[in-house]
Amino acid sequence: MKAKHQRLTLAILAVAAIIGAALLAMSALRDQAAYFYTPGDVKKDGIPAGRAIRLGGMVEQGSIARAADGVTVTFRATDGATAVPVRFKGILPDLFKEGSGMVAEGRFEPGGTFIADNILAKHDERYMPPQMAGEMHKTESLKK
Amino acid sequence: MIAEAGLAALWLAAALALLQFVFGAMALRPGGGALLGAVRPVAVVQGVLVALAFGLLVLCFLRTDLSVELVARNSHSATPWLYKFAGTWGNHEGSMLLWVMILGVAGGAVALLERRLPEPTLIATLAAQAVIGLGFYAFLLFASNPFARLAAPPAEGLSLNPLLQDPGLAFHPPTLYIGYVGLSVAFSFAVGALVTRDVGADFARAMRPWVLGAWILLTLGITAGSYWAYYELGWGGWWFWDPVENASLMPWLAATALLHSVTVLATRDGLRAWTVMLAVVAFSMSMVGTFLVRSGILTSVHAFAVDPRRGSFILALLLIYIGGALALFALRVGTVREGSRFDMVSREGALVVNNLLLSAILGIVLVGTLYPLAVEAVSGEKLSVGPPYFNAAAGPLALILVAVMGAGPVMRWRRDDLLPVARRVAMPLLLAAAALLAVALLAPGIHVLPLLGLVAAAGVGAASLAPLWKRNLRRTPLFTWGMVISHLGVAVSLAGMASESAFTQETLVASRIGETHRVGPYSVRLDGVEPVVGPNWTAVEASLTVRRGDGPPTVMHPQARMFSTPPTETNESAIATHVDGQLYTVLGKDDGQGRWQLRLWWKPFVTLIWAGGALIAIGGALALFGRIRRAGRAQRAERATQGYLA
Numbered sequence: 001m002k003a004k005h006q007r008l009t010l011a012i013l014a015v016a017a018i019i020g021a022a023l024l025a026m027s028a029l030r031d032q033a034a035y036f037y038t039p040g041d042v043k044k045d046g047i048p049a050g051r052a053i054r055l056g057g058m059v060e061q062g063s064i065a066r067a068a069d070g071v072t073v074t075f076r077a078t079d080g081a082t083a084v085p086v087r088f089k090g091i092l093p094d095l096f097k098e099g100s101g102m103v104a105e106g107r108f109e110p111g112g113t114f115i116a117d118n119i120l121a122k123h124d125e126r127y128m129p130p131q132m133a134g135e136m137h138k139t140e141s142l143k144k
Numbered sequence: 145m146i147a148e149a150g151l152a153a154l155w156l157a158a159a160l161a162l163l164q165f166v167f168g169a170m171a172l173r174p175g176g177g178a179l180l181g182a183v184r185p186v187a188v189v190q191g192v193l194v195a196l197a198f199g200l201l202v203l204c205f206l207r208t209d210l211s212v213e214l215v216a217r218n219s220h221s222a223t224p225w226l227y228k229f230a231g232t233w234g235n236h237e238g239s240m241l242l243w244v245m246i247l248g249v250a251g252g253a254v255a256l257l258e259r260r261l262p263e264p265t266l267i268a269t270l271a272a273q274a275v276i277g278l279g280f281y282a283f284l285l286f287a288s289n290p291f292a293r294l295a296a297p298p299a300e301g302l303s304l305n306p307l308l309q310d311p312g313l314a315f316h317p318p319t320l321y322i323g324y325v326g327l328s329v330a331f332s333f334a335v336g337a338l339v340t341r342d343v344g345a346d347f348a349r350a351m352r353p354w355v356l357g358a359w360i361l362l363t364l365g366i367t368a369g370s371y372w373a374y375y376e377l378g379w380g381g382w383w384f385w386d387p388v389e390n391a392s393l394m395p396w397l398a399a400t401a402l403l404h405s406v407t408v409l410a411t412r413d414g415l416r417a418w419t420v421m422l423a424v425v426a427f428s429m430s431m432v433g434t435f436l437v438r439s440g441i442l443t444s445v446h447a448f449a450v451d452p453r454r455g456s457f458i459l460a461l462l463l464i465y466i467g468g469a470l471a472l473f474a475l476r477v478g479t480v481r482e483g484s485r486f487d488m489v490s491r492e493g494a495l496v497v498n499n500l501l502l503s504a505i506l507g508i509v510l511v512g513t514l515y516p517l518a519v520e521a522v523s524g525e526k527l528s529v530g531p532p533y534f535n536a537a538a539g540p541l542a543l544i545l546v547a548v549m550g551a552g553p554v555m556r557w558r559r560d561d562l563l564p565v566a567r568r569v570a571m572p573l574l575l576a577a578a579a580l581l582a583v584a585l586l587a588p589g590i591h592v593l594p595l596l597g598l599v600a601a602a603g604v605g606a607a608s609l610a611p612l613w614k615r616n617l618r619r620t621p622l623f624t625w626g627m628v629i630s631h632l633g634v635a636v637s638l639a640g641m642a643s644e645s646a647f648t649q650e651t652l653v654a655s656r657i658g659e660t661h662r663v664g665p666y667s668v669r670l671d672g673v674e675p676v677v678g679p680n681w682t683a684v685e686a687s688l689t690v691r692r693g694d695g696p697p698t699v700m701h702p703q704a705r706m707f708s709t710p711p712t713e714t715n716e717s718a719i720a721t722h723v724d725g726q727l728y729t730v731l732g733k734d735d736g737q738g739r740w741q742l743r744l745w746w747k748p749f750v751t752l753i754w755a756g757g758a759l760i761a762i763g764g765a766l767a768l769f770g771r772i773r774r775a776g777r778a779q780r781a782e783r784a785t786q787g788y789l790a
Binding site (some may be wrong): 018028 | 379458496500507508511529530533537540541694713730732737
């Protein structure tokens with residue numbers, strides 16, 4: 001193989017790999033990227049049931065209810081204007097409480113309840129999910 | 145006084161970095177030969193001074209000198225000494241000083257140890273290292289001074305983030321940083337060789353041990369970090385595709401590609417421009433990672449302080465260094481002569497495919513990590529990219545990469561034919577087919593990725609041993625052993641990942657005292673829950689009696705800890721390691737009716753994930769040792785010949 005051909009082959013291979021990776025990345029991003037939602041987004045966009053997303057919000061005051069099995073908990077996640085019911089089976093993070101921020105990973109079931117596989121609450125009492133801070137700020141300034 | 149001395153040492157080190165750059169630049173000009181000898185000593189003294197500054201900061205922490213603002217904000221007199229010590233880098237300023245210290249010490253080490261590089265290239269390399277240092281010294285001194293004093297020292301410090309109070313903190317950040325910042329040496333080598341137009345096999349042979357050293361520690365740091373997250377977070381997961389994890393994975397991917405292309409350059413004098421490019425990319429990824437983690441744009445346990453000024457400072461440094469290096473590359477790449485040629489079906493060809501796949505995976509991880517930031521910067525919309533994206537996009541490529549890894553090492557340099565190669569990997573292929581059959585029969589309904597993972601692990605595990613086939617094992621060079629063990633480590637790790645994802649069993653219950661629960665082959669009885677007190681925390685601790693079948697009972701003690709300053713709770717999982725997996729237990733909360741939440745996992749062969757990581761690093765260490773020994777031998781032989789001729 002001549003030097004020129006070799007360079008050409010390598011260049012073609014590299015370009016093919018880059019294009020392939022870019023296509024793969026784009027198709028996966030289109031499916032998965034808008035992966036974080038606030039309750040307001042959920043109402044606005046209508047998330048299909050069964051799609052894996054993150055739901056971020058504050059735990060609504062007085063909404064936490066524990067089921068008889070001792071490991072299932074239901075509550076409502078709110079962004080101040082809209083609230084979404086959430087059900088979670090598992091050990092809640094230590095700083096999960098009413099009126100504080102949380103992010104739930106999971107999916108909606110057909111009835112409109114969000115089934116969380118995992119709940120994150122920051123180990124910092126001042127924490128509010130960064131995606132939430134802006135939204136809360138907006139709703140608060142609307143109220144005033 | 146200690147803090148002032150530390151600050152003085154830091155300023156002096158910065159001044160010496162400036163000197164190192166100026167001397168280096170002048171020495172490379174015509175007629176600057178007189179300064180050639182001055183650059184090495186300056187680099188060594190700079191390394192010593194910055195190490196001294198770091199040592200003095202450690203001393204401030206060990207003595208809990210609360211008049212130093214950093215200590216007051218991040219330590220507490222009741223903290224155990226290990227966390228006082230490791231707490232030095234458990235905050236923004238301290239970790240940046242550790243970063244810069246490693247940069248300076250790495251430069252000093254190059255000045256002290258590197259003998260193979262031609263003198264002008266070495267001087268250019270040290271000058272480049274000094275330029276990187278200057279930017280980060282400026283960042284420390286003007287935007288993140290670790291030695292700042294408080295006018296009125298508080299009575300007590302604010303303590304270290306409890307999540308960080310774990311032995312992992314003493315090990316994970318320093319190893320990761322040495323790996324991260326060690327790649328700066330490769331970057332400086334590349335810049336130096338571009339400046340003196342001296343890219344070739346000798347340059348690659350000189351650079352290889354430095355890349356290998358950084359890569360080994362990066363591998364160890366990532367492995368340790370993964371295990372730390374696994375047991376500390378209490379979620380049972382070992383990789384979360386968190387941007388901060390990606391920040392450490394991206395330099396690793398680039399460094400792995402570099403390690404393979406530098407071998408082509410050293411052995412066959414091919415892939416010249418590409419290797420130089422990768423050396424630039426690898427450290428660029430380290431800087432991107434530093435920017436992501438240290439700028440505070442990500443909220444995570446790693447982001448200590450949110451200060452937009454710091455973010456823009458690092459971003460500016462990032463653009464200057466990466467932009468500068470790429471510009472130099474673009475200017476000089478034309479003068480890098482064409483290396484030697486090879487067939488596509490050859491060892492070089494396989495390594496090219498390896499490099500392309502690693503680069504593609506790197507691109508996918510980079511896009512997934514930066515995309516949310518870019519979207520937010522442009523449209524203000526907030527979104528996040530999670531595991532579904534990374535698994536779907538990077539998983540298939542990683543599997544192909546692993547398959548190529550099985551075939552590459554049995555191919556010949558320069559040219560080979562497909563048929564003999566196929567014959568050489570026939571045994572591993574048969575094994576993979578057997579694994580496919582066995583898994584399909586024993587575990588019907590297994591998902592595709594774990595299934596392919598198990599099959600690939602079996603085939604590649606066998607194929608990785610093929611280079612030793614029919615060889616005299618005692619005369620096989622150490623670096624060949626290193627390659628074999630590293631590749632075997634990849635297969636071992638892959639087997640662990642696939643097994644964990646396919647076969648994990650979980651039991652989640654609210655248990656009364658005395659009740660017994662089943663998970664996997666185990667029965668677990670909750671015997672009681674007692675309060676316990678530690679040095680700076682209190683906890684409730686469960687006593688679990690664990691039996692496997694009719695085997696002897698063992699006791700496990702998962703805890704839920706409460707720290708007083710700042711008020712924080714953490715879960716301390718209890719993990720029992722067995723030959724065939726781990727039993728992972730977490731104690732949750734009481735439900736107010738005398739029941740305690742218990743989460744129990746049986747994770748078959750999960751330990752293989754980190755054992756594989758350790759094997760990869762051990763293989764790297766063997767290769768490094770083998771290379772250094774051979775280089776030393778060659779040097780001695782050369783000296784002997786010269787002595788004879790004289």
